[in-house]
Amino acid sequence: MAEPGEDSRRAGVAEWLDRRASAVFIMPAVLVILAFSIFPLLISLYLSLARFRLAPGGYELRFAGVANYKKLLLGSEQWHFLGRFGALSALDWLVVIGVVGGLGWWLARYLARGRVWLPGLAGRLVFALLVGALVVLAAATVGEGVSLGSLSTTLVYVAVGCFVQFAIGLSLALLCVQPVHGRSFFRVVFFLPLMITPVGVAYAFRMLADMSKGPIAPLWNGLGLAEFAWAADPWLARLVVVVGDSWQWIPFIFIVMLAALESQPRDTVEAAELDGAGGWQIFRDITWPSIMPVAATVMLIRVIEAFKIIDLPNVLTNGGPGTATESLTLHAFVLWRTLDLGGSAAVAYMLLFVTVVMCVSFFNLIVLPYRERQA
Helix, strand or coil: CCCHHHHHHHHHHHHHHHHCHHHHHHHHHHHHHHHHHHHHHHHHHHHHCEEEEEECCEEEEEECCCHHHHHHHCCCCHHHHCEECCCCCHHHHHHHHHHHHHHHHHHHHHHCCCCCCHHHHHHHHHHHHHHHHHHHHHHHHCCCCCEECHHHHHHHHHHHHHHHHHHHHHHHHHHHCCCCCCHHHHHHHHHHHHHCCHHHHHHHHHHHCCCCCCCCHHHHHHCCCCCCCHHHCHHHHHHHHHHHHHHHHHHHHHHHHHHHHHCCCHHHHHHHHHCCCCHHHHHHHHHHHHHHHHHHHHHHHHHHHHHCCCHHHHHHCCCCCCCCCCCHHHHHHHHHHCCCHHHHHHHHHHHHHHHHHHHHHHHHHHHHHHHHHHC
């Protein structure tokens, strides 16, 4: 027979488990997910600080400190990661000074508010330093006799691609919510590209962009236009990659924004129409504020995915001409394929740093202030 003290302890344990049952049951899954998330990050961090080489009977890792990062930023991989630099013109200096001055004014305005949150100030300083460095990098690597590195090329894919994809995706969603015949058919057609694998999209655009034997070649020749090798021109090659990536990802933005538009309350729109408001006024004052949270979320997801682009530049151009179309992910893959695991991990961590700073800054500097103004 159990003693009264033991019964009370059991009752206490049972009560504690009842109160924390949700946490107890979900904790194993959380620990497994964290293990599979954190363990690769820690291993890749160690790899980025080490040198890998084959050895008799296996391999060896030798700690090298920040040597892999120095090689990317200042050493033999600088041209590959940052690009080939050139002298800045007077116009370049004006742009750099203007951007740096704007960032300084932005930071001074934040400090003048009087309520300075140290983590917020640190985040703004990191963002300002990163943007300023990227502007200087762009000014030094855009023009004749210079070339972009994988970092700048990736930022081109992200900035141009995400802007074009959001603009077209939102426009198609606005068209498909109109009371027109056949809109269900067009919804299905607009969504189809998202079902194709990225490698399939890359091979399809590689065939379409073939100006000698591709399906567009007869039309091109019929118009009397000469053949041209788009893959030999860095900017044309990047443009083809952006077009292929946009064709695949526009349906994602389209379907999410379509759902947001269809969930919008109709009574406010109908009331505005009765009051004589135009289409642009309704979109600006009613539709856009209601779909802004969804738009911010879908763009955040798309920006994160755009930073990881690898399939299209790998299949379409194999990173060429030279390394003109290599993204950071493809750059890391090329180094990994040559068994430079430390350099590959260093590129991956530089990609992680840029992605985190850009995405956190997008949320804190654009999304949160907009929500505060609406509130």
